[in-house]
Amino acid sequence: MSALVTVRDLRVSFRLGRERTLEAVRGVHFTVREDATLALVGESGSGKTVSAMSILRLLPENAVVHPASRVEYAGENLLSAPAPRLRALRGREISAVFQEPMSSLNPVLTVGEQVAEVLRLHRRMSARAALERAAELLAEVGIPEPRARLRSYPHELSGGQQQRVMIAMAIANEPKLLIADEPTTALDVTVQRQVLELIARLRERHRMSVLFISHDLGLVGEIADDVVVMRDGVVRESGPVARIFHAPQDAYTKALLACRPRLEARPRRLPVIDDFMRGRTPPAAPLERPPAGAPVMQAKQLRKEFRLRTGLFASKALVAVSDVSFDVARGRTVGLVGESGSGKTTVALLALRLLDPSAGEARLDGADLARLTPGRMLPFRRRIQIVFQNPYASLNPRRTIGRTLVEPMRIHGLGASESERYERARRLLERVGLPADAMQRYPHEFSGGQRQRIAIARALAVEPEVLVCDEPVSALDVSVQATVLNLLLDLQESLGLAYLFISHDLAVVKYMSDEVLVMRAGEVVERGTPEAIFASPQHEYTRKLIAAIPRGYSKSGSEP
Amino acid sequence: MAAVLDIVPENAWLALWRRLQQDRIGAFSLGIVIVYLVMILFAMAGLLAGGWSEEIGVPYANPSFLGERPNLEAALAQRAAQRQGRVPDLTAVDPLAPKYAEWEKRTAELKTGERERSLTLRWGGDRWGRDVLAKAIKGSQVSIAVGVFAALCATFIGTLLGALGGFYGRWVNDSLEWVYNVFTSIPSILLVFSLAAVLRSGVLAHLFASGIWTVVIILAVTGWTGMYRLVRAEYMKHRSREYVLAAQAIGASAASRMFVHILPNVSHVVLVQLSLLVVAFIKVEVILSFLGLGVPVDMVSWGTMLGEAQTELVIGKWWQLAAATVFMAIFLTAFSMLTDSLRDALDPKLR
Numbered sequence: 001m002s003a004l005v006t007v008r009d010l011r012v013s014f015r016l017g018r019e020r021t022l023e024a025v026r027g028v029h030f031t032v033r034e035d036a037t038l039a040l041v042g043e044s045g046s047g048k049t050v051s052a053m054s055i056l057r058l059l060p061e062n063a064v065v066h067p068a069s070r071v072e073y074a075g076e077n078l079l080s081a082p083a084p085r086l087r088a089l090r091g092r093e094i095s096a097v098f099q100e101p102m103s104s105l106n107p108v109l110t111v112g113e114q115v116a117e118v119l120r121l122h123r124r125m126s127a128r129a130a131l132e133r134a135a136e137l138l139a140e141v142g143i144p145e146p147r148a149r150l151r152s153y154p155h156e157l158s159g160g161q162q163q164r165v166m167i168a169m170a171i172a173n174e175p176k177l178l179i180a181d182e183p184t185t186a187l188d189v190t191v192q193r194q195v196l197e198l199i200a201r202l203r204e205r206h207r208m209s210v211l212f213i214s215h216d217l218g219l220v221g222e223i224a225d226d227v228v229v230m231r232d233g234v235v236r237e238s239g240p241v242a243r244i245f246h247a248p249q250d251a252y253t254k255a256l257l258a259c260r261p262r263l264e265a266r267p268r269r270l271p272v273i274d275d276f277m278r279g280r281t282p283p284a285a286p287l288e289r290p291p292a293g294a295p296v297m298q299a300k301q302l303r304k305e306f307r308l309r310t311g312l313f314a315s316k317a318l319v320a321v322s323d324v325s326f327d328v329a330r331g332r333t334v335g336l337v338g339e340s341g342s343g344k345t346t347v348a349l350l351a352l353r354l355l356d357p358s359a360g361e362a363r364l365d366g367a368d369l370a371r372l373t374p375g376r377m378l379p380f381r382r383r384i385q386i387v388f389q390n391p392y393a394s395l396n397p398r399r400t401i402g403r404t405l406v407e408p409m410r411i412h413g414l415g416a417s418e419s420e421r422y423e424r425a426r427r428l429l430e431r432v433g434l435p436a437d438a439m440q441r442y443p444h445e446f447s448g449g450q451r452q453r454i455a456i457a458r459a460l461a462v463e464p465e466v467l468v469c470d471e472p473v474s475a476l477d478v479s480v481q482a483t484v485l486n487l488l489l490d491l492q493e494s495l496g497l498a499y500l501f502i503s504h505d506l507a508v509v510k511y512m513s514d515e516v517l518v519m520r521a522g523e524v525v526e527r528g529t530p531e532a533i534f535a536s537p538q539h540e541y542t543r544k545l546i547a548a549i550p551r552g553y554s555k556s557g558s559e560p
Numbered sequence: 561m562a563a564v565l566d567i568v569p570e571n572a573w574l575a576l577w578r579r580l581q582q583d584r585i586g587a588f589s590l591g592i593v594i595v596y597l598v599m600i601l602f603a604m605a606g607l608l609a610g611g612w613s614e615e616i617g618v619p620y621a622n623p624s625f626l627g628e629r630p631n632l633e634a635a636l637a638q639r640a641a642q643r644q645g646r647v648p649d650l651t652a653v654d655p656l657a658p659k660y661a662e663w664e665k666r667t668a669e670l671k672t673g674e675r676e677r678s679l680t681l682r683w684g685g686d687r688w689g690r691d692v693l694a695k696a697i698k699g700s701q702v703s704i705a706v707g708v709f710a711a712l713c714a715t716f717i718g719t720l721l722g723a724l725g726g727f728y729g730r731w732v733n734d735s736l737e738w739v740y741n742v743f744t745s746i747p748s749i750l751l752v753f754s755l756a757a758v759l760r761s762g763v764l765a766h767l768f769a770s771g772i773w774t775v776v777i778i779l780a781v782t783g784w785t786g787m788y789r790l791v792r793a794e795y796m797k798h799r800s801r802e803y804v805l806a807a808q809a810i811g812a813s814a815a816s817r818m819f820v821h822i823l824p825n826v827s828h829v830v831l832v833q834l835s836l837l838v839v840a841f842i843k844v845e846v847i848l849s850f851l852g853l854g855v856p857v858d859m860v861s862w863g864t865m866l867g868e869a870q871t872e873l874v875i876g877k878w879w880q881l882a883a884a885t886v887f888m889a890i891f892l893t894a895f896s897m898l899t900d901s902l903r904d905a906l907d908p909k910l911r
Binding site for chain 2: 349352354377378381382384385386388389390393394395396397398399407408411412455458459461462
């Protein structure tokens with residue numbers, strides 16, 4: 001098979017301020033073959049998106065492409081192509097699908113208008129013919145009732161359907177290359193699987209090439225023919241997918257393959273990138289769990305209804321959570337797994353009484369939190385803390401880390417003086433593995449993984465007994481996930497914390513938990529030990545979730 | 561406490577100062593605003609333009625750089641003064657005639673003297689021969705004070721109500737919306753007039769008998785609505801953000817979440833709106849003074865100056881208009897740009 005796009009010695013830097021520049025991509029080579037999928041894999045900041053978007057020259061204004069860089073497409077260097085030529089190529093021969101379908105679609109235009117626009121721009125179709133074709137395209141990407149959907153607005157579709165519409169727009173002009181930038185990252189796991197299969201199917205049918213960008217090597221293994229592993233703007237390793245998975249040469253590739261929690265093993269700690277880069281052997285001993293004791297936190301038949309106003313006086317109830325019960329004992333973890341809309345975050349908020357339950361009890365050490373007055377609630381607030389999913393949103397951007405950490409101690413009167421509190425904050429930072437100079441810095445100066453450590457440090461500042469972790473690693477790269485999960489395990493062992501661990505990722509929940517609750521549409525559909533649930537899932541939904549876990553290359557090897 | 565001081569707030573303010581200095585436009589605007597503030601302080605202390613109300617020149621005295629320009633009005637006034645001696649004798653019918661002798665005796669006790677009036681002044685004179693430059697400086701004091709104080713009051717009202725409505729929602733929000741609707745449903749100039757009527761006569765008139773406070777209150781009470789809407793929307797957006805939930809989880813009270821956690825994060829909206837309000841209020845003060853509802857007649861503001869300029873311009877005396885306009889334009893531009901820079905300097909992400 002011949003090369004469709006060849007990227008040679010690509011160097012891209014970003015101007016930051018007057019003098020500073022940041023080299024994002026430093027000499028990258030890769031080749032997208034015709035009728036094949038190339039995957040660019042790396043953590044955020046590795047330069048994978050910049051490399052891919054350089055092909056279409058869709059780069060921010062402050063980007064500078066080195067003059068010696070070349071992107072060859074059909075014998076032409078796209079980096080020196082004039083703007084009209086690029087416009088003709090974009091959307092027609094090379095098209096792109098992005099991570100956030102909601103922000104990639106125009107909210108005030110109907111789906112039909114948006115798909116038809118692509119056709120009319122490049123093919124000069126009549127409005128009627130374009131709409132006709134748009135309906136066919138929507139049918140092809142698997143949207144039910146495509147004709148009716150033409151008149152829908154993006155917000156009327158689910159996230160998965162929005163991404164299907166994006167894909168329909170991208171393939172509308174039968175492109176030779178589809179660039180998919182983390183197209184499934186924002187989607188639920190089961191939807192992720194469907195979209196992945198759709199892309200693979202379309203690629204085969206239209207004989208196009210796909211450049212698939214992802215941070216998850218396990219996911220990529222299922223659809224890629226070739227893999228390029230990037231880190232810090234350079235290519236660490238590239239080759240056919242089988243070789244990358246079975247005989248990885250580079251330590252970083254090996255680390256990426258190892259750091260995702262596995263379903264079959266439960267090591268004491270997850271291997272992290274650092275282990276491999278420094279040539280240490282990751283620990284192999286199995287994880288030991290303490291026996292279940294008396295529960296610290298109990299939820300009994302928790303129920304939460306939200307009232308939606310439908311008219312001046314009319315309203316209807318929306319049941320977010322119904323009949324959820326669980327006990328968490330000291331030093332142990334209860335895992336809550338489910339997709340978006342399953343009510344798992346509502347359970348977390350109810351457990352902390354950040355929301356008041358409509359019925360049921362959330363007990364901490366025997367006291368029902370919902371019945372406490374705000375004044376009597378305060379001492380209980382100290383004993384149960386939360387770590388949120390999005391480390392970018394959960395820290396106050398206007399406060400230094402020091403102030404963020406000291407505030408909870410001040411509220412609860414911990415530490416004799418202000419200087420003692422600052423000393424404690426410094427020790428907390430050390431404990432979660434951050435330097436002491438982080439105290440005077442602001443949240444935006446830290447990476448996602450570091451911010452999640454800060455959020456954990458803040459939760460620990462009041463010495464809680466129960467920690468609710470609401471998707472603590474979902475917003476993080478796979479490689480950073482392992483370090484945060486290890487930190488949570490370390491803290492649990494040394495402090496005897498009880499965890500309520502919430503995630504959409506079954507593999508992560510299985511690794512962390514002693515008991516797993518599977519939630520769907522506000523109800524617990526299955527519960528049990530992680531081993532039992534994985535060995536013999538009873539509910540159909542659980543089976544679907546298990547099937548959606550990316551399994552890397554080995555599984556796809558059996559498929560044609 | 562010492563530890564807090566040297567770890568956090570000082571650094572934040574120092575950093576703000578440093579970043580403002582790096583921003584050339586910001587530093588320049590800050591310089592201009594400081595010059596104005598110093599000028600106002602001097603004017604308040606009476607060191608500058610203390611004698612703005614003295615009639616030191618001939619009516620419509622020419623600016624000194626236009627000394628040879630004919631000044632018909634001054635000549636007319638002089639002739640009128642000379643004619644004053646010959647008054648027809650009306651003693652037979654004048655009921656006040658018996659008192660004239662007594663009054664004349666009283667007048668003789670007071671020392672009056674016609675001061676030597678100069679023909680030209682630095683930047684010309686007004687109808688009474690007052691120095692226009694001194695008036696503009698004194699007028700800056702009044703106008704800026706009115707604009708800034710009114711904007712601060714309106715910001716306070718709007719931010720407080722917006723925070724309450726946006727943060728608590730439900731009935732708090734509903735009732736505040738009613739108040740807001742009532743205020744915005746009345747044409748604003750009508751609202752200003754009615755408030756002026758209430759504050760200038762009746763019981764309240766004794767409270768704010770004179771000075772600029774009546775105008776400040778009128779402007780603040782009518783001008784908070786825009787700020788309220790903006791702040792309310794920001795609070796609705798922020799109240800369910802995770803950092804606010806996290807603050808609730810560590811036990812921060814509602815007041816602390818509202819004003820310690822959220823307020824700094826919406827401060828850029830408040831600051832920009834504040835600067836717009838200062839500009840808008842200075843302009844409204846001009847309109848009010850022009851209509852006679854603004855500052856009292858014994859004070860001068862840019863507004864009263866512009867009001868006088870209307871008739872002067874017809875007879876070709878442009879300097880009062882020019883002085884007021886230049887003073888106002890420079891200050892308002894510098895102030896707007898300063899708030900822009902301040903917003904950027906306060907944003908930790910733009911460092």
